[in-house]
Structure formats: C-alpha cells, structure tokens
Amino acid sequence: MGLRLGTAADIPAILAIQQQAPALSQWSQSLYQEIFRAGSRRIVLVVANAEVEGFLVAREIGEEWEIENIAVAVRARRCGVATALLADIMRRAYSCGACAIFLEVRESNHPARRLYEKENFTIAGRRPAYYAAPVEDAIIYRRLLG
Numbered sequence: 001m002g003l004r005l006g007t008a009a010d011i012p013a014i015l016a017i018q019q020q021a022p023a024l025s026q027w028s029q030s031l032y033q034e035i036f037r038a039g040s041r042r043i044v045l046v047v048a049n050a051e052v053e054g055f056l057v058a059r060e061i062g063e064e065w066e067i068e069n070i071a072v073a074v075r076a077r078r079c080g081v082a083t084a085l086l087a088d089i090m091r092r093a094y095s096c097g098a099c100a101i102f103l104e105v106r107e108s109n110h111p112a113r114r115l116y117e118k119e120n121f122t123i124a125g126r127r128p129a130y131y132a133a134p135v136e137d138a139i140i141y142r143r144l145l146g
C-alpha cells in the first residue's frame with residue numbers, strides 16, 4: 001500500500017474523497033493550501049496507488065495529537081486503507097514524543113467508531129450537540145501510545 005506524506009498536488013483528490021463523505025467536516029481548498037504551507041502544525045498522510053485512495057489530517061499538539069479528518073474513497077473502503085493511515089500516524093506521533101492521540105466522531109458514525117474501537121481507541125468523553133446539520137453529540141476517542 002503506497003502510504004506517504006501528502007502534498008499540495010493531492011488537494012483535488014482529497015477534496016473529491018471528502019465530497020464522498022457527507023458526515024465529514026467539509027474543509028475548503030484554501031484551508032488545505034494553508035495546511036501545506038511551511039510551518040503548519042498539521043500533518044497530512046495519503047494512501048495512493050494509481051490514485052489517492054484515502055487521507056488523514058492530524059494536528060500536533062504537544063503530547064496529545066488530534067486526528068482531525070480521515071476518509072477513504074468509496075471504491076477503496078474495507079481494504080485496510082484507514083487502518084494503515086491510523087497505524088502510521090500513531091507511529092509518527094509516538095516517535096515525536098506524544099503519549100496519546102484523540103479524535104471526535106459523530107455518535108451515529110458506526111463504521112468509524114468500529115474502526116477506532118478495533119484499533120484500541122477508548123471512549124474518553126462526549127461533547128453534547130457538538131455537530132450541526134443534524135445536531136448530534138460528538139464522542140471523544142483516545143488511544144494511549146507505546
């Protein structure tokens with residue numbers, strides 16, 4: 001599986017995958033351009049074979065990193081792409097000295113919640129009515145590293 005750091009050239013493919021995932025925060029092209037500028041505290045990983053199959057965006061926040069966005073193209077789902085992205089970001093975070101990684105997910109997003117639970121993330125909290133359209137709680141998942 002071709003897993004690498006993303007570049008600005010991947011933005012069109014990332015936006016296309018994002019559009020296939022209505023439950024996801026729909027970030028703009030300009031926000032991704034900002035992320036790829038030097039000095040950003042965000043890391044983008046992509047799985048790319050002939051085309052980009054999936055991506056992950058994480059924010060380095062000291063000892064606790066945050067996964068902000070993760071999505072896989074519909075055609076490439078259930079092939080281990082997200083699992084590979086999670087494994088890689090956890091390795092990177094640990095090697096940079098982080099002790100945990102966390103994320104928020106819509107309560108009703110069962111595919112994503114199963115993925116995180118399979119990867120040994122555990123529920124660390126809940127943010128009531130965190131999401132809009134439709135209003136829904138966020139479940140916070142956290143995974144200790146190392």
Ligand SMILES: CC(C)(COP(=O)(O)OP(=O)(O)OC[C@H]1O[C@@H](n2cnc3c(N)ncnc32)[C@H](O)[C@@H]1OP(=O)(O)O)[C@@H](O)C(=O)NCCC(=O)NCCS
Pocket residue numbers: 021023024054069070071072073076077078079080081082083084104105106109110111112114115116118
């Ligand atoms: C959630 C998502 C990222 C999973 O990506 P993926 O590459 O298909 O996941 P993987 O193939 O690595 O799946 C790993 C495990 O997650 C769970 N899982 C993944 N998709 C699932 C589904 N649709 N239903 C139930 N469990 C699922 C399973 O346990 C799976 O293991 P298995 O295939 O051996 O049963 C993908 O469905 C997606 O892009 N969804 C839309 C965007 C989104 O919701 N992102 C999360 C925001 S918090």
